[in-house]
Structure formats: C-alpha cells, structure tokens
Amino acid sequence: MTKKLHILFLCSWFPSKEFPTNGDFIEKHAKAVSLKHSVSVLHIVTSKKITKTIIDKNVDDNLTTYVGYVKQTKNPILKAIRFYKTYIQLLKLIGDFDLIHLNILYPFGLFALHQQFTKRKPFLISEHWTGYLNSRKNNISFSQKKLSKLITKKASFVCPVSNELQNGMQHLGLKGTYFPVGNVVDTNLFFPSDKKNKTFTIIHVSGLNDAQKNSTDMLKVAKLLENEIANFCWKFIGGTSENYKNLITDLNFKTAKIEFINHVSQKELATHLQEANLCVSFSNYETFGIVMPEAIACGTFLISTNTGILNELKPQDFFSIIPVKDKNALTTEIVKQYKNPTKLNTEKMHLFVQNRFSQEIIADAFSKLYFKTLNKNS
Structure with missing residues (x-):
C-alpha cells in the first residue's frame, strides 16, 4: 500500500x-x-x-x-x-x-x-x-x-x-x-573510513550516568591498561568530567590520556567513531544502546556488556560481549584488540547495520x- x-x-x-x-x-x-x-x-x-x-x-x-x-x-x-x-x-x-x-x-x-x-x-x-x-x-x-x-x-x-x-x-x-x-542508525552518516588515529584510541559515548553507564569502572580499567599499553587515549564523549575529578586525581594516570568531550553533533560523533580503534559500552543495563550499531556501521570494533541490542544479534567477528561489571574481562578484551586486532571487513559491518537499522x-x-x-x- x-x-x-x-x-x-x-x-x-x-x-x-x-x-x-x-x-x-x-x-x-x-x-x-x-x-x-x-x-x-x-x-x-x-x-x-x-x-x-x-x-x-x-x-x-x-x-x-x-x-x-x-x-x-x-x-x-x-x-x-x-x-x-x-x-x-x-x-x-x-x-x-x-x-x-x-x-x-x-x-x-x-x-x-x-x-x-x-x-x-x-x-x-x-x-x-x-x-x-x-x-x-x-x-x-x-x-x-x-x-x-x-x-x-x-x-x-x-x-x-x-x-x-x-x-x-x-x-x-x-x-x-x-x-x-x-x-x-543513519547509515549515510555512519560509515567506514580508512583514517585512524595514530595513538591507539578507545571511545565511549553516553551522558556518563554512572549508575547505568558505569563510567567509574571504565576509568579504573583505563588505569589497569597503563600496565599493558604504553600509549593510548580514552575518549568519553557526551558528558563532562565534573563528577569524576576526584577519582581521576586518585587514579593518577601516568601515560594514559583521558579526554572528556561534551555533546557533539552526529557528524562529529561519526568522525570520532570512524577514527577510533575500539568502542566500549560497559553499561549495567540498556534497552537498545544506539551507539553500538553506530560504531559497527563506522567499521569500528565494539566491546559491550551483555546488555542492549547486541544480545539479540547473531555472534559476529566485529564485536565481543562480556559480563556486566567485569573489569577484568573488559581489560583483557581491550588488550587483545591492541596486541592482535581483529581483521575487519568494514563493508560487511556497514551492510550488517544498514540491513537492520x-x-x-x-x-x-x-x-x-x-x-x-x-x-x-x-
């Protein structure tokens, strides 16, 4: 009709x-x-x-x-x-x-x-x-x-x-x-790019509501990563560092670059996702988790807790699912992707999202x- x-x-x-x-x-x-x-x-x-x-x-x-x-x-x-x-x-x-x-x-x-x-x-x-x-x-x-x-x-x-x-x-x-x-997912905006940051870059996108997004534990994982990765950047996009200043001071980062970027446009977000090596969702709960398929559409490997839409998709070689609150699992998966990154078919990833969302x-x-x-x- x-x-x-x-x-x-x-x-x-x-x-x-x-x-x-x-x-x-x-x-x-x-x-x-x-x-x-x-x-x-x-x-x-x-x-x-x-x-x-x-x-x-x-x-x-x-x-x-x-x-x-x-x-x-x-x-x-x-x-x-x-x-x-x-x-x-x-x-x-x-x-x-x-x-x-x-x-x-x-x-x-x-x-x-x-x-x-x-x-x-x-x-x-x-x-x-x-x-x-x-x-x-x-x-x-x-x-x-x-x-x-x-x-x-x-x-x-x-x-x-x-x-x-x-x-x-x-x-x-x-x-x-x-x-x-x-x-x-606007697949005309979120699409793969060959351009990647020179520094190994992890990205997390949310309003940084700690009860849901577990930002505190992600910062603790970033500290653990200093023992495994010599030089990396973790970008937190969508919120400010205001509620995490004391924790960041206590963690006393030596080599990791922790960057907080407030709200950005969809076009800017797509660029950040395209240029990152990894996208992380460490949520305690999600109904969907829109950033997850957006990252996949950009050809960026994704690590997520077993929350949101990934649980309902058939296992793929461009994302991994870990238990909620498991900092060790998150650390292990990030190090794995740093030392031996998955060879990605970015065209397949984009099509995967396009055919669904x-x-x-x-x-x-x-x-x-x-x-x-x-x-x-x-």
Missing part, C-alpha cells in the same frame, strides 16, 4: 531548547517515518525561563515539529492543567491526522487515550524506557504501572526497541500486541504497522 498518511508523533520525550538531546532517538524515528508519510510531532516541556506558554514550530520537508513550552511549577495539578491546555492548543495547529504514534507510553499515553475515546483515533506505541527492564522494574510507582497497563491494552501495537525490553514489559503485566522495532528499514516496518492499525480499526 502506497497511500501517504498523516502521523501524529505524540512524544513524552523529544529534543527541545530545554533538553537538546532528550529523546533524540525518537527524532530519528520521526525523520525515518517522514520518508514515507507526513509527520507532525507534538511535545510539551516545562521551562523556568518563561512567564507564559510559547509554541515553537519547525518544518523540515514532511516533518513538522510542534514543541510547547509551559511555565514551570511545583504544583502537579497546575502542571497537568497547563500541559492539557497546551496539548489542545497544539492539536488545533496540527489539524486532522490518521493515527497516533505514541513515543514513551507514560505519561503522554493519557493524551493518546483521550484521542481514542473522543476522536476514535487508533495508536501504536514505541517504547525506549529502561524502567520497564526486569532489573529496573522496582522504580515504577503503583499508579504509573496501572496506567501503563491500560495504555498498552488499548494500543493496536506495542513496539519496544528490543526483545529484552518487551520481556520486561510483559513481565510487568503490560499486555498488548507486541512487535519490536529497533532504533534508527537504516532509516528505510525502520520506516518500512512502521509503515506496515500503520496500515495494519488502520485496517484493524476500520
């Missing part, structure tokens, strides 16, 4: 002036879907900088983004009223649409239920939140769990970004018709689900 639809992307998370990187993977989904359909994004966020509601509209071909900024308040009832009023205001600007693509089921799933009840608009869900993983489920309040059950039950499809996330959601009793759809693949998967949703609700 080739009919062009108008999809409302209803987003609990989305990049904004307040949080430029929040839900950037959702923005990538929206851009992918806009290759086939017209997409309107609806997102609302609070701001300390304003005294009245402000609406930002941005048009990029078939993708139109509406972000509502509402005055911040500590009163939850007043906040809910402001969000609802802004939601109604944005809907008037967006006009009619065919169906809702809900991103992060709570709390904006309440708006999806409202549209289903008042306008009979069907919806499907994309879910990314780590809170639904089995290892994280104790963080969910009773009310959020009850509402999440209702939202998933009413959805036409539930599309977690990985099977592991699906298992966690189902284990919590979130019943629905599940169809996992992964995150998008490119914009076209993800857009096609969602498009099929949209038409199935409309057929189910016709």
Whole structure:
C-alpha cells in the first residue's frame, strides 16, 4: 500500500531548547517515518525561563515539529492543567491526522487515550524506557504501572526497541500486541573510513550516568591498561568530567590520556567513531544502546556488556560481549584488540547495520504497522 498518511508523533520525550538531546532517538524515528508519510510531532516541556506558554514550530520537508513550552511549577495539578491546555492548543495547529504514534507510553499515553475515546483515533506505541527492564522494574510507582497497563491494552501495537525490553514489559503485566522495532542508525552518516588515529584510541559515548553507564569502572580499567599499553587515549564523549575529578586525581594516570568531550553533533560523533580503534559500552543495563550499531556501521570494533541490542544479534567477528561489571574481562578484551586486532571487513559491518537499522528499514516496518492499525480499526 502506497497511500501517504498523516502521523501524529505524540512524544513524552523529544529534543527541545530545554533538553537538546532528550529523546533524540525518537527524532530519528520521526525523520525515518517522514520518508514515507507526513509527520507532525507534538511535545510539551516545562521551562523556568518563561512567564507564559510559547509554541515553537519547525518544518523540515514532511516533518513538522510542534514543541510547547509551559511555565514551570511545583504544583502537579497546575502542571497537568497547563500541559492539557497546551496539548489542545497544539492539536488545533496540527489539524486532522490518521493515527497516533505514541513515543514513551507514560505519561503522554493519557493524551493518546483521550484521542481514542473522543476522536476514535487508533495508536501504536514505541517504547525506549529502561524502567520497564526486569532489573529496573522496582522504580515504577503503583499508579504509573496501572496506567501503563491500560495504555498498552488499548494500543493496536506495542513496539519496544528490543526483545529484552518487551520481556520486561510483559513481565510487568503490560499486555498488548507486541512487535519490536529497533532504533534508527543513519547509515549515510555512519560509515567506514580508512583514517585512524595514530595513538591507539578507545571511545565511549553516553551522558556518563554512572549508575547505568558505569563510567567509574571504565576509568579504573583505563588505569589497569597503563600496565599493558604504553600509549593510548580514552575518549568519553557526551558528558563532562565534573563528577569524576576526584577519582581521576586518585587514579593518577601516568601515560594514559583521558579526554572528556561534551555533546557533539552526529557528524562529529561519526568522525570520532570512524577514527577510533575500539568502542566500549560497559553499561549495567540498556534497552537498545544506539551507539553500538553506530560504531559497527563506522567499521569500528565494539566491546559491550551483555546488555542492549547486541544480545539479540547473531555472534559476529566485529564485536565481543562480556559480563556486566567485569573489569577484568573488559581489560583483557581491550588488550587483545591492541596486541592482535581483529581483521575487519568494514563493508560487511556497514551492510550488517544498514540491513537492520537504516532509516528505510525502520520506516518500512512502521509503515506496515500503520496500515495494519488502520485496517484493524476500520
């Protein structure tokens, strides 16, 4: 079916002036879907900088983004009223649409239920939140769990970004018709390059949330590596060293160059990944882990804990999986790649990602689900 639809992307998370990187993977989904359909994004966020509601509209071909900024308040009832009023205001600007693509089921799933009840608009869900993983489920309040059950039950499809996330959601009793759809990798941007840094370079990319990404132990591994590798650089991209200054002082690096680079553009990130010898993900938990396939698409060997999407891919010769929190295993794998690096077929690596997570693949998967949703609700 080739009919062009108008999809409302209803987003609990989305990049904004307040949080430029929040839900950037959702923005990538929206851009992918806009290759086939017209997409309107609806997102609302609070701001300390304003005294009245402000609406930002941005048009990029078939993708139109509406972000509502509402005055911040500590009163939850007043906040809910402001969000609802802004939601109604944005809907008037967006006009009619065919169906809702809900991103992060709570709390904006309440708006999806409202549209289903008042306008009979069907919806499907994309879910990314780590809170639904089995290892994280104790963080969910009773009310959020009850509402999440209702939202998933009413959805036409539930599309977690990985099977592991699906298992966690189902284990919590979130019943629905599940169809996992992964995150998008821009394979036109993330591709192999022959250029590598002269110094052996390890790269890690994240916001450096220690509870999830285990940055502390990666720094400790970097210290251990000084005994094995004479000269190397470990780049931490996406966060600052602020929370790790005391640890770095205590570790007293002699030969290792530890470099912290704050947020960079996607184009800059691709260059960093292309030029690195290794990419490391040492997370304690992940729902997907977008940097992992991005690194592979760039032709860079990847070492990861057994979290995220790698667990669901067939073993390959361009990545290795180690246990969570195992510093010795990480040290051993890095030294192995330094002393005897794997001969990589970078073209094969790029194709591996392109066939699974490119914009076209993800857009096609969602498009099929949209038409199935409309057929189910016709």
